[in-house]
Amino acid sequence: MSIFIAILVIAAIILIPCVKVVPQAKTYVIERLGSYYVTWSNGLHFKVPFLDRVAKEVSLKETVKDFAPQPVITKDNVTMQIDTVVYFQITDAKLYTYGVDYPISAIENLTATTLRNLIGELELDQTLTSRDIINSKMRSILDEATDPWGIKVNRVEVKNILPPKDIQEAMEKQMRAERERREKILQAEGEKKSSILIAEGEKESAILRAEADKEARIKRAEGEAEALLKIKQAEADGMKLLKEAKADDSVLRLKSYETLSKIADGQSTKIILPAELNGIASFGTVLKETLKDSKK
Numbered sequence: 001m002s003i004f005i006a007i008l009v010i011a012a013i014i015l016i017p018c019v020k021v022v023p024q025a026k027t028y029v030i031e032r033l034g035s036y037y038v039t040w041s042n043g044l045h046f047k048v049p050f051l052d053r054v055a056k057e058v059s060l061k062e063t064v065k066d067f068a069p070q071p072v073i074t075k076d077n078v079t080m081q082i083d084t085v086v087y088f089q090i091t092d093a094k095l096y097t098y099g100v101d102y103p104i105s106a107i108e109n110l111t112a113t114t115l116r117n118l119i120g121e122l123e124l125d126q127t128l129t130s131r132d133i134i135n136s137k138m139r140s141i142l143d144e145a146t147d148p149w150g151i152k153v154n155r156v157e158v159k160n161i162l163p164p165k166d167i168q169e170a171m172e173k174q175m176r177a178e179r180e181r182r183e184k185i186l187q188a189e190g191e192k193k194s195s196i197l198i199a200e201g202e203k204e205s206a207i208l209r210a211e212a213d214k215e216a217r218i219k220r221a222e223g224e225a226e227a228l229l230k231i232k233q234a235e236a237d238g239m240k241l242l243k244e245a246k247a248d249d250s251v252l253r254l255k256s257y258e259t260l261s262k263i264a265d266g267q268s269t270k271i272i273l274p275a276e277l278n279g280i281a282s283f284g285t286v287l288k289e290t291l292k293d294s295k296k
Helices: 002-018 093-098 103-119 124-129 131-149 165-244 249-265 277-295
Strands: 019-022 026-032 035-040 043-046 052-059 063-066 070-073 079-090 151-162
Touching: 002 019, 019 026, 026 093, 035 093, 052 093, 063 103, 070 103, 079 103, 079 131, 093 131, 103 131, 103 151, 131 151
Parallel strands: none
Antiparallel strands: 019 043, 026 035, 026 052, 063 079, 070 079, 079 151
């Protein structure tokens, strides 16, 4: 009985480690007698004791590697430091396991050499302004080169570009001068627009003043014409009333005399006497004699 129990214990010790549960987003590469046998995906699996072994546990998640800055030389012989970030994912666990030793180190070296080749074809200014082009070219080259390793390169990013210190100082001076130039241009354009607006305002103001003065003169002339018309109308109405009242010639002559007196009171330097002035004078004499008789 004790022997049977011992056998069960030994069997459990041997068989339990052979039961494997592969988690999500992972695969196990299994070898049998030293050769590749199968790749386990997620789930419950059992390996044959003493024959099978787990050669490698491979993660299928996307991996991000930030590689150290690499010295590169541009086409115009400027040495700078550039560091890159590579996003990759393992698509074939078998190729990843048996395709290359130290695949991460291989990707780092491949990234460095590819970066040097690309930057060597560009000048400094092109390097600083062509990050998207550099990223896309590096991704295409790395993805093609890592296909035999079971690796898919999803994206490559140039993280930092560090020119030499003297180049940085020169670039800062150039940038400062460019900012000052733009500031002066904007200031000049602002002053120009301000002058134009002021001139347009003065022009519109002068036009409005001229139109107002014109309208005032028109209104004043219309008022004077209307007043003169009313005076003439009143005089005509007065003469009409006298005629309707059948006033004799003496009364009409007296009214003419009153009008003549008003004309004489004005500031005119010339007086035009009517042809009937003698008749007016004789009428005055008659009126004077009549007044004397009445007093007696």
